[in-house]
Amino acid sequence: MAKRHRHLQRRPKSTNALNKAPGTVAYVGRKESAEIKVEVIDYNKVNYERFIFDNVEATFKFENEEKITWINVDGLSNTAEIEKLGKYYKLHPLIIEDIVNTNQRPKIDEYQDYLFIVAKMLYHKENGILEHEHISIVIGKDHVLTFQEADGDVFNAVRERLTNSKGRLRNSGPDYLVFALLDAIIDNYFVVIEEISDKIETLEEQLFTAQPNDDITFEIQELKRTVLRIRRAVFPLREVISRLEKIDSTLIQEKTLNYIRDLYDHIIQVSENIEIYREMTWGLMDMYMTTISNKMNEVMKVLTIMASIFIPLTFMAGIYGMNFEYMPELQWKYSYYVLWGFMILVFIGMILYFKRKKWL
Amino acid sequence: MAKRHRHLQRRPKSTNALNKAPGTVAYVGRKESAEIKVEVIDYNKVNYERFIFDNVEATFKFENEEKITWINVDGLSNTAEIEKLGKYYKLHPLIIEDIVNTNQRPKIDEYQDYLFIVAKMLYHKENGILEHEHISIVIGKDHVLTFQEADGDVFNAVRERLTNSKGRLRNSGPDYLVFALLDAIIDNYFVVIEEISDKIETLEEQLFTAQPNDDITFEIQELKRTVLRIRRAVFPLREVISRLEKIDSTLIQEKTLNYIRDLYDHIIQVSENIEIYREMTWGLMDMYMTTISNKMNEVMKVLTIMASIFIPLTFMAGIYGMNFEYMPELQWKYSYYVLWGFMILVFIGMILYFKRKKWL
């Protein structure tokens, strides 16, 4: 039990962070590392280049109108570098704050020259742990900036498709790239909620097979917590995509709208599934109560049957264990056998009684 | 328990499917078969013809303005053929994706020249299993395309009415045909939720007659899952039909609107019934808890009565089984009879006590 860790989204307790002025750029996540990894993918219909840098200045030269530049920053704890990048791309201070504030809920903000989207990436790391990662996306005229907490994400498929010159991705604008990224994020939600479904099934089976024990209670409670956390990551994104569809911005081309509508369909589907798993998870505790009660019922039946059969028989034996001088039965030759006969009759009677009650 | 299968709508886990580009046509259902069956019904007020083909090219010759062509495709795993048909009819790539993506939730999309509707067909196969089938409908100017996963559907009544030249169906446009198809789908929902009602009644009776056992708990949980799945198939269709009623499209004639409103009434009615069955199903677990508790109460009463009666009597017998040398009662001639008398009094007293408490 000591290894349980559950951290709901929290802003830090330290006086320091709480007293900071709004717009102050302070990383609040748990993935501290001074290192920053900047990946730049610069592409258009005909060209494709990919670079990895360890500082943001290197990315400044990629600004050109003929190519789309996707700058992906891994590592948010080196806030100085992120501020530098932000300044170069003229991002509002509050955006910089939101990029590093890993507690920021999914949202979309419109600014003059760019759109700003916050989402949560959910995926299983190799060790099976559910990763809950903060991701920010800035869509500009000819560039897309993405910021993540750590190395490792769900975008490999997008990167692969970018290397392939024939796909729709290479022929479209930054809006389509953002669509592809969001699509990758949402596709992974399906995998994650699948795990929830598996966990529910496993628990259901445990309820029936395992002896009642508090670990199951605790696992159900943990599962509730996980479902609620996933829900909080997913539900606000629904509104984000809904607004993205209706946004009146030159950054989103009309032909991309169909794809965003498709995205909206998917996120709704994820939400519906989450709600179903939520209902199922909440039902588990009730199921558990009935299985415990059933098991207790069985225990009580064994006790009742044993006691009901042998207590009267013991009483009979007790009667003839008495030491009264005048007990006529004691002298009679067949008493012992008659008593045995009677006891067997009582025994059979009880067995039949319990059989009729269907307790046996 | 090994035979339990419950699959909530899921997108496939394979990296392959998840990494696919949006608009990629990939069948994700469980009804794999390379075969495709194409049924064409070409009709107008005076003519009626029906053909079965095993490829989509054969259907291309049916385009003519005087007749309404209903092309029904069975089998979605041969995506190449479906793409061919889609190209011929100029369907948007996302529509082709949705046709074969059996996880797509019910929806309606408006395009320039056609309307696209996704719905879920629920029906019981001959072996009694609930079939949950993905169906897509494309309404064009003089044709209706329908796509299903497998052979076997709920449209036989519609086919029959089409052979009959006098019905409203033959005298109306493709919009009325679509209405008839949706009506057939929704009519089957009534049959399906009827089964739920029967299942609830069966479970209720089992609760009272069967000994407490975990199978009932599990069946209740299964029923919850089924109700939630049906709900997910039905509820989005409500919005689809609501939007169909309000749509401003030349494809829907005004005289058909009254029928669509009627359809809306029916789907609302299905939804209301599902909600009622949902409440009843959720109530089953509580009912079960009370019946288990009642049964345990009964078990406890038997134990308590047996023990309360015989434990004091056994004690009395024990007293006179003691071997003290000086126990005056042992020598008295009538002790044994007096003790029996006293024991019978105690016995009767206990019986009366339990009778007064209404435990007997």
Add this chain to the structure above:
Amino acid sequence: MAKRHRHLQRRPKSTNALNKAPGTVAYVGRKESAEIKVEVIDYNKVNYERFIFDNVEATFKFENEEKITWINVDGLSNTAEIEKLGKYYKLHPLIIEDIVNTNQRPKIDEYQDYLFIVAKMLYHKENGILEHEHISIVIGKDHVLTFQEADGDVFNAVRERLTNSKGRLRNSGPDYLVFALLDAIIDNYFVVIEEISDKIETLEEQLFTAQPNDDITFEIQELKRTVLRIRRAVFPLREVISRLEKIDSTLIQEKTLNYIRDLYDHIIQVSENIEIYREMTWGLMDMYMTTISNKMNEVMKVLTIMASIFIPLTFMAGIYGMNFEYMPELQWKYSYYVLWGFMILVFIGMILYFKRKKWL
């Protein structure tokens, strides 16, 4: 248990009915009878006449502009007659379908020349059974058509007031007559939900007085079902009346609007009461669980007290029933009395202990 009958609103299972074309007139209720009873009340400020016919043709002569004609049809299974009447009054085929489809939920439809209202009449028949009857109302320029499943309704008070020339009813138009009919229907809802209230009180008392048994569980579940059914009959009517108030139709005179608003007040009041009874009914199962647990607690206490007192005493008696040759106490003259004394002390001690624990 064999006599339980609960039928939620269902469309028939027969292939026949399901495969019917929309707009097909098929009676789906359970009150089959070839007979039809047509009641005509023809009135204006000065005249009043009432006739009973057994066919609809007889009613056709009543069309005149000076008088208001109320045609009330009892019996929906003779659909041919109803279609005849529908044709004469130019009713849309879907309306005819809804008139005989007893599963149609309450609704209001506006047509060129008439308004069409569907409602559910709830009332207790003489044998105490709750009648759930389908009623359709057509409001024309100078006539009102009402269709019911069976003889016997809640309109007698309206009929009586019509015979009385001084009332507002005789001086107003068909809209006021319809208001009076709806008012009669809603007034009966109050009576019906009153019964629910009584039933809840009866069950509450049973919970406390009766021994735990599954019949109560079942009755609570039945009551839930009844409340849900009444709710489904009443709630849609709320929307009907709300729309009736806002409708822009020459058929509803402005001075009647105040009365419809009043009607709306009443139906809201019914709905509020239903919601309260719903909460109370849902609470009954929890109440039942606590009373069962209380009763089990009492049973357990009796067992525990009896066993805790006599098991140690029996042990003591057992000790001195042993046959060891060297047991000094056995020979001592006062052993027996001392032991009795000790046993009585133990007995009193236990009693005091249980008294202090408040179990006695």
Add this chain to the structure above:
Amino acid sequence: MAKRHRHLQRRPKSTNALNKAPGTVAYVGRKESAEIKVEVIDYNKVNYERFIFDNVEATFKFENEEKITWINVDGLSNTAEIEKLGKYYKLHPLIIEDIVNTNQRPKIDEYQDYLFIVAKMLYHKENGILEHEHISIVIGKDHVLTFQEADGDVFNAVRERLTNSKGRLRNSGPDYLVFALLDAIIDNYFVVIEEISDKIETLEEQLFTAQPNDDITFEIQELKRTVLRIRRAVFPLREVISRLEKIDSTLIQEKTLNYIRDLYDHIIQVSENIEIYREMTWGLMDMYMTTISNKMNEVMKVLTIMASIFIPLTFMAGIYGMNFEYMPELQWKYSYYVLWGFMILVFIGMILYFKRKKWL
């Protein structure tokens, strides 16, 4: 239990009342009394007069434009008098009906020359019983009519402030008087829900201290009922005041609007508190279940400890109570003492076992 009385708002069962024509004036409350008490307070900035009459005609002379006349009628069963007053002030017949129909839910109706408000007065009578009283308010150009069921209300503070010439009340119009009356009603809601809070606390304490018994279950259910009743009295008033704020009527002066907004704040606050008490009350049943289970657990522990200790010991004693001729232990001199030693060991072992399990 025989004295329980809970009456949800009901319209009377008598055929008479149900069959009455709409607009018929019939008192349906439970406070029958032929007497009527009419209180008139006639005031303006400089003058103040107060009269008590026993008929309504006496009030007719007070109509004048310079003074505001507040006519407060106590007693609704003398409907003739109320109709007389209604006719004099040209009230719509439906208003008269609502004034005496104590089941009418809170509402506001706008008429040409006056506003009509229905509310529920909740207050504790001297004997501690919660009074649930119907009150109707008519706001005219220079008069306010209020109708109550019985003598005794929450308006004494308003009356007192009216006698004081300096207050805002004397310097404002009838709208401000109505505001003051509603404010007095709502202020009393705070007192009433306070009682609910106290009752919840009392019940919580009882749960822990009292032995499980069904009275607590019943009291919790009663409390639920009370909360639901209060809720029904309060919630519709929220809408009433919200509409009063937005109403476009010359009867409400603009400077009064700030006060009405304040009133709205208060009623929202009452509603929020009711919802909190509702949650707490609903939680009581669950609390009770856990306390019962805890108590049963304790009972079971005592039984288990007593039985587990003494049953094996009794068995041992039983062994040496056997009468076999060849039992070597019986002859051995120290058998008895050794057995005692062994028994004491077993006893101590059991005690330690239960201590380790923390059952002791």
Add this chain to the structure above:
Amino acid sequence: MAKRHRHLQRRPKSTNALNKAPGTVAYVGRKESAEIKVEVIDYNKVNYERFIFDNVEATFKFENEEKITWINVDGLSNTAEIEKLGKYYKLHPLIIEDIVNTNQRPKIDEYQDYLFIVAKMLYHKENGILEHEHISIVIGKDHVLTFQEADGDVFNAVRERLTNSKGRLRNSGPDYLVFALLDAIIDNYFVVIEEISDKIETLEEQLFTAQPNDDITFEIQELKRTVLRIRRAVFPLREVISRLEKIDSTLIQEKTLNYIRDLYDHIIQVSENIEIYREMTWGLMDMYMTTISNKMNEVMKVLTIMASIFIPLTFMAGIYGMNFEYMPELQWKYSYYVLWGFMILVFIGMILYFKRKKWL
């Protein structure tokens, strides 16, 4: 239990307070103190001054257009002083009433020359008690008035930043100061709900480790109450900030809007967390029920095993304790050893039986 204190927001019971005229300034909180502490911070880009006074008159001289004046009043019971201040700043009487009415829920009111905001400050005092403090904010053209119940607040960080001439705070208007104050209040909500999260974890652990006892039940109920109270303080503030964002007032500069939007994000986040903690808290009672049941199950198993093993053995011993003259086994030399063998077999059999049932 005697020290439990839980006070839901209440208006006072005293007749006095209830009968007061609206707009009457009466302090209703629990922090009585005649003292008033007035803190004035007068600043602009270049200057910064801070004063502490014990009366409000001293603040009147600070009115000047070049500097922003923040007047913070600690102590609301000296209503005379507050009225004086209110009069000087021309505040509406209802505002003065709301400033001292600590039960007023969070709200925003727009007036001609100022905005009025009510919020609730939640913070932990040094002794660990959750402080629930009423705070009112008035935003004027060049001044901000804040009113609190007691000394000690969450604004120290704001004060600190004000002393620092470089921050955004010194360069912005009163609207930005108000934003900073609200931000400080909301930041503290995060700390407070963190405590709730910790409390939930503590309780969960207690559920598993502690013996069942009613204190846990009570603590869960207390936690529910706390969550509901926090919810009531936080949720209305959401609407306040939402309206603040949309307000059309010259008092709020456009560049501040981005910050207010950020604030809105934070309050939404707090609300979401509260809802999650609410779900978790409500789930605790169910968890507790299952852990109690599990514990009872264990108790029952011990009893059943002990009784099932020893009761039959005792019966056997009882048989051979009987004193019949003709019991052949008694004389047989090996009877005693055979019986022991049989008893050991029965014992082992029972143990195996319980092992197979997994009760051991």
